[in-house]
Every structure is written in structure tokens, then in C-alpha cells.
Amino acid sequence: MKNNIGLFLAKRAHISPNVEAYVDADTRVRYTFAELNARCNQAAHALTKSGVQRGDRVALLMMNGNEFVEAYFAIAKIGAIIVPLNWRLVADELSFILKDSGSTTLIYGGHFANVVQTLHAAGADSTHIKSWIHVGDDDTRDDFAQEYKALLDATSQEEPLAEAASDAMLYMIATPGTQDPPY
DSSP, X not given: OOOOHHXXXXXXXXXOTTSEEEEOTTTOOEEEHHHHHHHHHHHHHHHHXXXXXXXXXXXXXXXXXXXXXXXXXXXXXXXXXXXXXXXXXXXXXXXXXXXXXXXXXXXXXXXXXXXXXXXXXXXXXXXXXXXXXXXXXXXGOOTTSEEHHHHHHXXXXXXXXXXXXXXXXXXOOOOTTSSOOOO
């Protein structure tokens, strides 16, 4: 039987649909388990529609927030691999991690538009990112990036096909020792 952390959310949404699952004190966003699961399903369908498949690496360059949680569970649901990035890193360090991890999709928050512009300008050989997905205000989104909200709005809230099992890799985390020192 296939099971993974993304499906745990689906099960909880079935058991306790009206119980509050997520609260963001800063933005005042609140989701029940049913609402959170529906959002994660939309994100999963959006990623699949963007070409993400089982085993693909999807990097996240975002602050904590509902979009991070949605993307995390969505990536798990479709059997892709989450690559959370340290937002304190500079473009060269992020470029190394993106290329080393094999990430082909980057979901990033508007706070990081400047560093993402630098990554994109360096070219596909420096990161291997094919799909850039922007979260946040449209005024920080470049033409090369898709809009997260628009991608979700165009997809179904139905549960995606389970592509991952409990023994599949869920995420890759780069530590400070991941990259060889420059000396």
C-alpha cells in the first residue's frame, strides 16, 4: 500500500475535516484540515501540470508561511523530493545547491526576487532550473516565473494520484558542509 506524509494530510482531512490545521498569526490565514488538503492538492496538480514527476527535485526558497506548507505536502503527494533552501545564502551558494541536488523546479517567495534574478541570469547551466514559480506580490515577479496563485487557481482540489510510498525519499537538505570550501 502506498503511503507518505502527503497522504497523512489527506487521511486527517477525511477524519477531521473541520478541525483547524493551520494558523498563520502574521497573515491571519487559517485552514481546516479539509481546506489545507484541498490547497495542497491544487499545488500538487499545478506542479504536475508544470512537468514535475515522481523523483524530481523541487527547491523551496521561501519564508515560513502557508505556501511553504502547501508546497511541502504537494511535493510529497506526487512523489517528488523537497529541497528546502536556506534563505540566508547568497546566489553562488544557492546555485551550487540547486545544481548539486538536481533541482529542476524552484518555488520562491517575492522576498528573494533579487537573488532569483541573479540565479536566472547566470543561465540554465548554473542551476538546471527549468521551472520558476513565484509566490507573492506580482510586482516582484519576473517574466520568466509563473505565478503560484494562478497555477493553483487553474487546478483541481481532488486528491492527486499517489506516486510515492513510505520508503521513498522525501527531502534533501544541504548543510554548510555540503559545498567544498573555496580555499
